[in-house]
Amino acid sequence: MSKFFDLYSGDLDDDPQAENEAQKSAARILAEVALQQALDAPARKTLKTHPGLFIFAVPTEPWISPIAKELKSMDRAPLIVEASEQRKSGGKYERVGLDALDIIQQGRSVLFVSQNPDDFLREEVLASADIFVRIPALTAELLRAVIGQLTRGVARGVTQEHANLDLNIVLACLRPGTSSRQCVDNLKRAVARLENPKAGTVPTLDTLPLTQDVRAWTDNMLADLAAVQAGALSPDRLAHGILEGPPGTGKTLIANSLAVTSGWNFVESSVGSWFTSGDGYLGGVVKNLKRFFDDVLAAAPAIGFLDEIDAIPDRAALDDRAREWWTPVITMFLTQIDQIRKSDRKVLLLGATNYYTRLDSALVRPGRLEQRLSVFPPESEADALSLLDYFAGSMIPRDELSRIARLGIGATPATIEGSWKEAQRLARTQDREPLLHDLIDALTPAETRSESDLRAIAIHEIGHAVVALRLGHKLERVTILPEGRSGGQTLTHLPTIIPNRAVIEEIVMIGLGGRAADTIIGSGPHAGAQNDLARATELLLDARLAQGLGEALVSHAAVSSRIHPTLLNEIDRELRSLLEKAIAIVESDQAIVLSLTEKLLKDRILTGDEIAAELGLKPAEKDTARSTPSSDPKPLAGEDDKQPEGSDAGRGARAPHRGGKHGQL
Incomplete structure (x- = not known):
């Protein structure tokens, strides 16, 4: 007869048979101790x-085998059925246990062991069971008792974190012949x-260069998890x-860091x-x-993270054959999400x-994976600068990185990280620390323009910059890096969004x-x-014909006519x-x-300010005035002036220069 039927109370370590426990496996001892605690006298x-119908619910699937083996050792043991999943029949998955009712009619008893009897057993079985025994999850106290019996020693330092490990890991750690x-x-x-497979490599959220929306989401989630x-x-x-x-935008890193x-x-x-x-077949996938869900529950409090979730297709987009194959998987997936919510375990999916x-609408409806967080590359210079500073800030000062922040707009964190590694490699080839121009080389395409063309572009851009500063306008930066169809760029601040004739000139x-x-x-x-x-001509024509800043007040914007040669x-x-x-x-x-031309060619x-x-x-004093590339043929004032600072073509009032079309020469 199995030992747990002889134990009703008391400390297992004081049991007179303790001298024989070292001969048993940790799994056997665990099953005995767990059953002794779960079963009361009735x-x-x-x-x-007999005959009877019994159901034992275990915490996770790895518990099924040791509990089932121990129950089989009972005197006049019933038929033990391990119900770890639904049964496939006629291409569909169905709950199991209907045949057990016939066995009971023959005078025999049936005992089901399952980690999820509510989903895996037929309703007839659930409704007619004589007893429903729930084996509690492993606790630190229970684990200490198991180690004590296995080693005949006192297990000190056992914590609930140890008990939360996957049962297979726990049993692998408890070995016969070892000490407590x-x-x-x-x-x-x-x-x-398991807490950190890459110990020391996962940063906390406060150190990550997150965009404003992502930062707000992580702050809210941290507050909820703490609550x-x-x-x-x-x-x-x-x-x-x-x-x-x-x-490459860091979705996995954000979840792990959370x-x-x-x-x-x-x-x-x-x-x-x-x-x-x-095996790749349906049963193996399920x-x-x-x-995965069992592991998440067993690790609670835990964040369960599932990458490539779009590989679970939208049933509405499938043909009949594909839908037949995928429906059991999708149904099981949705059911597991619902079970997480019903479990009352500390789990975030x-x-x-x-x-x-491409996601199935049932997957993202309220009550399931309902939140949608967009993790996109930086769309502003501020976000791009934070990203550059995160990777290169330890070696290149932030004020230097701010000069090239625009290069990081639209680049994923993975791209910028790769560029930084390339910059470090370039510096190593010369046996020195990386410099700003190394990072520029890594971030930008290889230069294909001739030296004479580059010099012509540099002279041109410096001309814009010097005139702007001598006229008292604020200058943000000058670059000869190619951007789109532009071979160079000078960014100035507009002094006003409602310029008079003098400002236009x-x-x-x-x-x-x-x-x-x-x-x-x-x-x-x-x-x-x-x-x-083109832009200069347009500005002067608009001043005369549309803005009333010439000799006439008639607006040609309201009168259709050709421009007179005069x-x-x-x-x-x-x-x-x-x-x-x-x-x-000049x-x-x-x-x-x-002198500035030579410096621009170099840097x-x-x-x-330079x-x-x-x-x-x-x-120049720092202010909130917009900084915009000049020479874009867009209105100087009007509806577009309401667009945010640092915008590109068609998104705001412009100073009149964008460096021409040097890239087309």
Whole structure:
């Protein structure tokens, strides 16, 4: 007769048969101790009554085998059925146990052992069971008792973290012939390994360069997890969710960091691994799916993270054959999510996808994976700078990185990390620390323009910059890095969104500053200034024809007519006059323009403060004025002026220069 039927109370360590326990396996001892605690006297008596129908619910699937083996050792043991999953019949999965009713009619008893009897057993079995015994999850006290019997020693230092380990791991740590201290040490190592497989490499959320929306989400989630841990919030109130975004944006890292920061365990899997880690057939996929959810429950408090969740298809997009294959998987997946909510365990489920719109609507409805967090590459210079500073800040000062922040817009964290590693490699080849130009080299395409073209572009851009600063306008930066169809760029601040005639003429002069430098220092005017002339002409025409800033007040924006040649001649004279003024500025600073040209060719990016210092001017005061690339043929004032700072074409009022079309020469 099995020992647990002879034990009703008392300390197992004091049992007279303890001297024989070392001969038993840890699994056998665990089953005995667990059953002794779960069965009261009436339940034991009922188990000896035949015929009978009994159900034992265990915490997770690994518990089924040891409990079933121990129950089989009972005197006049019933037929033991291990119900770890539904049964496939006619291409569908069905609950099991109907045949047990026939066995009972023959006078025999049947006992089911299952980690999820409510989902796996037929309703007829559940309704007619004589007893329903629930084996509680492993506790630190129970684990100490098992180690004590196995080693005949006192197990000190056992914690609930050890008991929360997967049962197979626990049993692997408890080995016959070892001491209680060795068993506890094995458990400690297992906890340390599983809590952080890459110990020391997962940063906390406060150190990550998160965008504003992602930061707000993680702050809210940390507060909810803390409330659940403290008992102030029920676990079923947690909002499970989906992290969407292109590859390389850090979705897995964010989820893992959320777990590390909150002190919860992190259980990771992917839909792809459900196929590759088994036989690839439906049964194997379903088993791996269930194992993931069992592992998450066993690790509570835990964040369960499922990557590639879009590999579970939308049933609405499937043909009949594919739908027949996938429906059991999807149904099981949805059922497991519902069971997580009903379990009252401290679990947060997160999925990750590159294609949110491909997800099944039942998966993302309220009550399931209802939150949608977009994790996209940086869309602002501020976010891009944070990302650059995260990777390179230990070696390159933040103020230097701010000069190239625009290069990081739209680049994923993985891309920027790869560029930083390449910058470090470039520096190692010269046996030195990485510099800003190494990172620029890594972030930008290989230079294909000739030295003469680059010099012409640099002279042109410095011309714009010097004229802007001499006229008192604020300059943000100058670059000869290619961007789209532009071979160089000068970013200035507009002094006002409602300019008068004098301000418009200054903006035109800045736009013509490149041509002035081409004339005085370069090889003469060239086609790269096409946009400059177009924008300058447009500004002066708008001032006369649409804005009432000429001699007439009639707005040609309201009157359809062609521009008279006389007006074009007047505009040409104005342009030539303003160009002469720009040339005069460049001529007076010719030596500085040449010096700045050489510096720009070397560094490729210069800030406004650097150029102002060369001109003997004070650095510009920081303000909230927009900084925009010039020479974009868009309205200077009007509806677009309401767009945010740092915007691109068509998104705000512009100073009149974007460096021409040097890239097209």
